[in-house]
Amino acid sequence: ETGVTQSPTHLIKTRGQQVTLRCSSQSGHNTVSWYQQALGQGPQFIFQYYREEENGRGNFPPRFSGLQFPNYSSELNVNALELDDSALYLCASSSSGPTGIYEQYFGPGTRLTVT
Amino acid sequence: RKEVEQDPGPFNVPEGATVAFNCTYSNSASQSFFWYRQDCRKEPKLLMSVYSSGNEDGRFTAQLNRASQYISLLIRDSKLSDSATYLCVVNARGRDDKIIFGKGTRLHILP
Numbered sequence: 001e002t003g004v005t006q007s008p009t010h011l012i013k014t015r016g017q018q019v020t021l022r023c024s025s026q027s028g029h030n031t032v033s034w035y036q037q038a039l040g041q042g043p044q045f046i047f048q049y050y051r052e053e054e055n056g057r058g059n060f061p062p063r064f065s066g067l068q069f070p071n072y073s074s075e076l077n078v079n080a081l082e083l084d085d086s087a088l089y090l091c092a093s094s095s096s097g098p099t100g101i102y103e104q105y106f107g108p109g110t111r112l113t114v115t
Numbered sequence: 116r117k118e119v120e121q122d123p124g125p126f127n128v129p130e131g132a133t134v135a136f137n138c139t140y141s142n143s144a145s146q147s148f149f150w151y152r153q154d155c156r157k158e159p160k161l162l163m164s165v166y167s168s169g170n171e172d173g174r175f176t177a178q179l180n181r182a183s184q185y186i187s188l189l190i191r192d193s194k195l196s197d198s199a200t201y202l203c204v205v206n207a208r209g210r211d212d213k214i215i216f217g218k219g220t221r222l223h224i225l226p
Contacts, residue, residue, distance in 0.1 A: 002160075090158055104214075108157075
């Protein structure tokens with residue numbers, strides 16, 4: 001087990017709604033990254049938080065936003081849900097520093113279905 | 116050219132054989148490289164980091180070729196339990212960090 005937890009495990013939402021996903025990072029890790037993984041695809045990088053600030057972002061629209069808290073846990077918020085947002089959302093924690101990203105450890109994911 | 120490319124497979128390999136995957140990347144500023152494995156409907160699990168000097172962990176060997184911008188993974192004496200999707204990951208540092216996963220290579224080990 002990686003020690004990274006995510007909640008909820010499954011979620012069903014309606015198009016246009018908003019959703020908040022949560023992640024608790026592994027003890028000692030200061031960086032959290034979020035990914036979207038559609039079926040049959042590799043994880044797509046959404047963004048990363050390092051010490052409570054966004055430290056990198058992939059090609060996702062502004063309706064995808066996040067937060068990192070002082071204890072390094074994190075939230076992913078998605079507004080105005082679209083059908084294509086249906087996917088597995090993965091959170092990964094790692095230690096990071098000025099020389100880059102170290103190994104990431106993933107949580108089990110939240111499976112979001114938008115109807 | 117895609118940022119990170121992998122042959123999707125599937126690679127169907129008899130148990131005990133050696134199999135190798137490559138992964139190419141387009142950003143020459145990439146600094147960190149990793150291999151992950153992902154079982155069906157599970158989260159990715161770190162297999163190994165890829166260092167400039169190459170590294171080995173039991174039956175697994177990873178290599179980095181910066182000149183040709185690819186990383187490789189070699190699995191020797193393959194086991195049935197090696198059946199999974201193998202994902203390469205590249206971290207490019209620039210104005211901000213960007214982490215790119217390949218789409219993965221599916222491996223089936225045949226008894």
